[in-house]
């Protein structure tokens with residue numbers, strides 16, 4: 349008899365646990381209902397709602413995150429209504445909302461900024477890697493860090509084209525003499541060298557040193573970080589051995605610069621706007637603000653991370669599309685030669701010339717639109733609040749959001765929603781194609797395109813990134829006659845790999861054909 353009681357105990361505990369979870373969910377639903385509407389359910393079966401996270405990781409592994417979100421919104425009717433906002437409950441009362449609605453995104457990032465933050469979940473997910481860095485913190489910590497960084501990104505500094513030229517001179521010979529190359533890693537090294545020199549005053553030199561472990565480590569960290577973020581409550585199950593080893597390698601690269609800067613007393617450091625002043629790096633600005641080694645490390649790692657992979661992804665996609673569109677290459681070359689008044693590649697473009705070339709800007713904008721470098725992001729409600737759309741029978745009513753609720757949003761899906769664009773016509777090709785000409789007579793509505801996010805937390809490095817991309821594109825098209833496409837899928841769309849940024853699953857393979865000297 350005693351044995352039978354013993355056997356019933358786990359079952360009773362299990363039933364009690366499940367009842368508690370459902371009670372928790374019921375109470376949360378009631379609180380939500382008191383505050384306002386709910387959004388349609390994502391409609392993914394699975395015990396305790398965990399099917400959502402299982403599918404999230406499964407589709408991430410299959411490189412099908414965009415398709416998965418589209419499938420959710422089309423199955424539950426959100427696509428038809430144009431509301432693109434759905435929700436699910438996981439475990440007990442943990443409610444998750446997903447959205448690709450520009451009004452909801454604007455509300456979180458700008459209109460109701462005070463009610464939203466990166467939140468505890470994201471902070472915990474990034475804790476080992478980015479610590480208290482500007483990307484993953486909220487409130488006072490975030491605002492103080494952003495304040496320290498702001499002067500570094502003033503126009504005087506982000507328009508220092510000499511920096512890009514120095515690294516271009518190192519990358520150009522590596523682009524070969526017409527043989528097909530996988531360019532992803534090379535472009536990443538280029539952006540990393542640019543951003544390390546900009547932030548630390550010390551170039552990591554990854555373009556020159558092929559044994560450099562930094563880029564490898566960064567890639568592994570990013571891969572694990574993507575899984576951690578998608579695993580939600582199951583994040584603790586994600587193996588982290590390589591991730592931690594990668595973080596150690598990144599730290600070992602930063603350590604000498606931090607040590608050197610800390611050796612200078614804050615009194616000896618005065619931040620200057622001038623690009624050629626050796627003491628105007630982010631490192632110096634940080635040391636002038638704090639002598640806490642970990643704070644400095646966290647901010648540096650964050651901006652290195654935010655500034656290298658993102659720009660590398662955008663540049664790689666640009667090169668990829670140029671290799672598939674020789675007509676765009678010719679048009680850009682004509683524009684560049686006309687603007688600079690010569691075909692001589694030793695004539696370097698100035699910042700104002702880069703700005704003057706509208707078709708170049710359109711080509712970059714189109715790349716950022718189509719590939720939305722950071723495809724998915726998240727916010728967490730810091731207090732009970734609402735989102736303006738997604739509820740009610742036609743999806744146009746506000747939905748209630750309780751404090752602590754995470755909201756995942758997708759810039760990529762927003763950028764590819766046909767219903768947000770003008771009708772397809774001769775002048776406005778299908779938004780699901782890459783075509784810079786669409787920008788000739790069209791401007792997106794505000795908040796429809798957000799490659800750099802928006803509101804108070806908009807990307808601080810936007811001007812630096814755009815200048816870097818524009819400068820590199822011009823130098824490339826001055827020095828090379830054409831880019832030949834060696835990608836395995838021909839004209840088919842590439843498969844996207846969803847890290848924190850979106851890259852091509854199969855890599856990008858291009859042959860860069862140099863211009864003949866006699867033509868110069």
Ligand code: HEM
Pocket residue numbers: 482483484494543650651654655656658659662721722725726798799800801804805806807808809810812813814
């Ligand atoms: C094409 C290149 C880039 C793209 C597409 C991009 C995109 C973004 C996006 C979408 C965010 C918002 C993330 C979020 O809040 O969830 C962001 C934030 C940020 N970016 Fe960029 N970025 C680029 C380049 C850069 C560069 C070059 C730097 C610095 C050198 C940089 C530094 C930052 C920082 C520090 C933040 C955090 C801002 C804050 O939370 O206040 N980014 N970026």
